[in-house]
Each structure stands twice: as C-alpha cells, then as structure tokens.
C-alpha cells in the first residue's frame with residue numbers, strides 16, 4: 646500500500662518553522678520537506694537509533710542505511726580511519742536486509758513526522774527491483790534513494806553510475822516498479838556528472854543526490870599494510886566539499902530535476918554554499934561522527950544564518966551563484982560578487 650502521508654498537497658505537508666522568520670521549506674519534486682537538512686545514508690543508522698538523542702522531527706528528512714535484498718555482513722575491520730579533513734570508510738554496506746528493516750525498524754520510524762527515505766542498493770538490476778518491490782508494500786516512506794555507486798556483477802563489476810547506459814538501465818527498471826519519488830545517488834567519480842545526471846533524469850529520476858564518497862586508500866608506512874580491512878575505502882568529510890560542490894553546480898546547469906547536495910557539510914555556511922551552487926536540499930553525513938546531533942544543530946544554524954543574511958525563503962538560494970548584486974561584507978560592497 647502507498648504511503649498515506651501527503652507529499653504534494655495545496656496545504657504544506659510540514660508547517661514552516663518560523664523561529665527566525667525564515668521559511669525553511671523546500672520541495673524535492675512532489676515531496677515537501679520542512680527544511681533542507683537530511684541525515685545522510687550510512688551515518689545515521691536506520692534513524693530510529695538516534696531518537697533518544699536527536700529530535701528526529703526537527704530534520705527535513707532521514708535516509709536509512711543502504712538496504713539490500715538479503716542481510717549483508719559487511720567488510721572486515723578496521724572499517725574506518727580518520728584522514729586529514731575527513732574519514733575513510735569501508736563498511737561494506739553491512740545491513741539487516743530489506744525485510745528485517747520493514748519488520749523491525751520502519752514501524753517505529755514512521756511514527757515521526759519527518760520524511761523517511763529508504764536507501765536501496767544491489768549488485769544487479771533485479772536486486773534493486775526486488776528491494777523496491779518489498780518496500781512498495783509498506784507505509785511510512787516518502788521516497789527511495791537509489792545508490793548506484795555499486796558494482797554491477799553482471800557487467801564485469803563496472804559501477805552503474807559510471808556510464809549513462811548503465812545508469813539508465815537501473816534507474817529505468819526502478820522507475821517501472823515504484824510509485825514513490827525516486828532519488829538517484831551518484832558517484833562523484835564519473836567522466837561527466839552532467840551526462841550521468843541527465844541519464845538519470847531521462848530514465849525517470851525525480852531528483853539526483855550528489856554525491857557518494859571518493860575511492861581512497863590509507864596505508865601504514867611502517868607495516869606496509871592498509872589501515873582498513875578491505876584495503877581501500879571511501880573518503881568523506883570536509884576534504885571533499887569543494888570537489889563535490891563543483892559537481893553539484895555542473896549538474897545544476899544541465900538538469901531540470903532537483904539536486905540534493907552532500908559532501909563535507911558541517912555548518913550553515915557549508916549548506917548555503919551547496920544551495921547557492923544549485924542544490925535544493927543538503928545531506929549531512931560524516932559530521933554525525935563528530936556530533937550525533939550535527940544535522941539537528943544545522944537546522945537551527947540555518948535559521949540563524951538566514952536571519953543574518955536577510956533571507957526570507959531558503960528556497961530562493963537555489964542556484965543563485967553569481968546573482969547577488971550587493972555585498973556588505975567588505976571592499977567589494979555594491980559590486981557583483
């Protein structure tokens with residue numbers, strides 16, 4: 646059965662929080678979020694584990710840990726290593742499997758008034774389709790986030806998001822079986838992010854999520870071993886922010902569907918940069934390892950930031966790069982900055 650929660654009604658699905666006077670609501674296609682801050686997949690458990698320390702209803706949305714057809718044990722330890730300006734992880738997509746999520750986690754999670762987005766992955770198109778089919782029979786989800794930074798075992802291990810045709814194949818198959826909004830999460834390591842984003846849009850994506858982690862290696866020069874169990878992992882955190890920010894802007898220039906931007910967001914300024922580059926909403930990932938309340942805190946910080954910057958509607962920031970005519974912060978006052 647489909648989710649009964651309103652996602653596109655004349656009345657706002659979420660009342661605006663107006664502590665600072667700023668309207669923080671954003672739309673991701675037909676989905677209305679109470680604010681643009683989304684807890685990112687893999688860094689916020691299945692959401693429910695954070696309920697005792699975080700006001701989940703304060704968040705714009707929560708993306709679950711990646712869900713697969715069957716439970717997965719993940720990679721050998723150590724699975725995480727701090728790097729300069731970030732984190733290298735190789736969790737190996739450990740998860741309880743889609744059916745256990747539906748039975749054990751979702752019934753508690755859906756009681757909270759926030760958007761719940763199920764992150765879905767697989768190693769062949771049938772895997773993705775099967776996970777979505779199981780989730781389609783449930784209530785309480787707002788959207789799917791398709792993680793297509795996964796190797797396709799039927800095509801020599803090539804990641805789906807590395808070519809437009811593989812992207813179109815998996816997104817098109819997911820689109821055909823799902824009624825809910827379909828967000829497609831891309832790898833940052835692609836030849837042309839515009840081409841891949843366009844392929845996702847043309848195949849039925851309602852939004853793209855830019856981006857996942859960057860393949861990385863960290864070694865111990867003394868032992869000549871990798872610092873993490875599965876040799877290489879994915880780099881996230883502040884170190885990747887400038888690179889991912891550019892990807893968001895590149896995609897924004899060529900697609901019409903909304904973008905959710907994430908990579909290294911720690912504070913309101915970081916989030917605003919993503920919105921200005923073209924994102925409609927933002928994700929917070931690695932910052933949760935520094936402060937489990939990072940995404941909740943960011944909502945308050947964005948309210949204060951909007952007040953300081955005299956922004957009445959946060960959605961007006963979207964894609965505003967280069968459009969501000971006055972700047973009161975220094976010598977360039979009055980000039981385009």
Ligand SMILES: Cc1cc2nc3c(=O)[nH]c(=O)nc-3n(C[C@H](O)[C@H](O)[C@H](O)COP(=O)(O)O)c2cc1C
Nearest residue numbers: 685686687711734792856857881882908909930931
């Ligand atoms: C420990 C960890 C686990 C992650 N697991 C997933 C996952 O299961 N699925 C997914 O799509 N992304 C996963 N990611 C990627 C994040 O959702 C996010 O795209 C990336 O870390 C960049 O954002 P950040 O710099 O704010 O962390 C994971 C990231 C980390 C650090």
